[in-house]
Amino acid sequence: MEIIHSPDEMAAWAKAQAAAGGGIALVPTMGCFHEAHLSLMRLARRQAGKVVVSLFVNPLQFGPSEDFEAYPRNFAEDCRMAAGEGVDAVFAPDPAEMYPEDFQTVVSVKDITRHLCGASRPGHFDGVATVLVKLFHLTGADCAVFGEKDYQQLAVIRRLTADLNMDIEIIGHPTVRETDGLAMSSRNLYLDEGDRESALSLYRSIAMARKLTAAGVREATVLERKVRAYIESFPGTEIDYVSFVDADSLVPVAVIDERTLLALAVRIGGKVRLIDNGLVLRDG
Numbered sequence: 438m439e440i441i442h443s444p445d446e447m448a449a450w451a452k453a454q455a456a457a458g459g460g461i462a463l464v465p466t467m468g469c470f471h472e473a474h475l476s477l478m479r480l481a482r483r484q485a486g487k488v489v490v491s492l493f494v495n496p497l498q499f500g501p502s503e504d505f506e507a508y509p510r511n512f513a514e515d516c517r518m519a520a521g522e523g524v525d526a527v528f529a530p531d532p533a534e535m536y537p538e539d540f541q542t543v544v545s546v547k548d549i550t551r552h553l554c555g556a557s558r559p560g561h562f563d564g565v566a567t568v569l570v571k572l573f574h575l576t577g578a579d580c581a582v583f584g585e586k587d588y589q590q591l592a593v594i595r596r597l598t599a600d601l602n603m604d605i606e607i608i609g610h611p612t613v614r615e616t617d618g619l620a621m622s623s624r625n626l627y628l629d630e631g632d633r634e635s636a637l638s639l640y641r642s643i644a645m646a647r648k649l650t651a652a653g654v655r656e657a658t659v660l661e662r663k664v665r666a667y668i669e670s671f672p673g674t675e676i677d678y679v680s681f682v683d684a685d686s687l688v689p690v691a692v693i694d695e696r697t698l699l700a701l702a703v704r705i706g707g708k709v710r711l712i713d714n715g716l717v718l719r720d721g
């Protein structure tokens with residue numbers, strides 16, 4: 438497995454692979470791998486002859502009061518795990534090379550970023566969109582794989598690549614969960630034992646919303662009130678949003694239908710912000 442740090446070297450490697458044929462699948466990550474990342478790598482492996490994993494904690498997508506410095510990093514172990522999955526190249530650029538002093542371009546996706554995480558993390562999706570345009574170009578990827586836990590991120594990327602006619606296929610992978618239902622996330626590392634129990638409120642409240650809708654409750658305001666009360670019954674939870682939205686536009690809905698997604702962001706123990714989501718009328 439190649440470990441590439443320089444953007445120029447990455448582009449040269451991608452060009453050589455493209456000439457050889459077989460296609461390139463990209464798994465963009467911020468590292469600190471767990472089983473969910475490995476599942477993305479396995480899915481990527483089935484899509485193309487070469488798999489590139491980018492490993493870059495992207496400063497552009499963190500707000501001033503967010504956890505950029507504290508974000509968990511585990512480079513040597515990440516490389517070992519990626520090699521174990523048969524990844525062909527890890528691209529781990531330096532922030533100063535990705536964003537030199539004279540860097541001044543921002544890629545911004547409009548309506549779909551107005552709700553949910555876009556509303557509570559101003560600038561976050563500009564940072565994500567900007568880094569991904571660079572990563573797609575540098576790696577010459579024919580397809581890229583993303584987890585559905587970051588549902589809004591996936592929607593933003595699909596919009597971005599369609600709007601800019603980018604010749605890349607965007608593939609979603611279902612959320613990978615612990616056996617008790619907690620969605621896997623690098624930020625779960627910050628949870629102590631008590632927080633871990635409270636973190637289960639996200640997955641369990643999706644299950645609760647599904648039960649209530651199956652029993653005939655369809656008004657989003659009623660469901661939202663019940664979900665909020667349930668999450669708040671767990672110690673140390675602080676709700677960022679509980680939102681019933683259309684799964685395509687991400688606009689809040691009044692009445693639940695087949696396309697309604699419950700999207701959640703909850704801060705646990707004052708420090709860890711977790712997200713989760715699920716279609717309300719079916720599993721997924």
Ligand code: PAF
Nearest residue numbers: 465466467495565568587
């Ligand atoms: O989901 C992530 O880990 C990041 O937002 C991504 C897609 C790698 C962009 O930095």
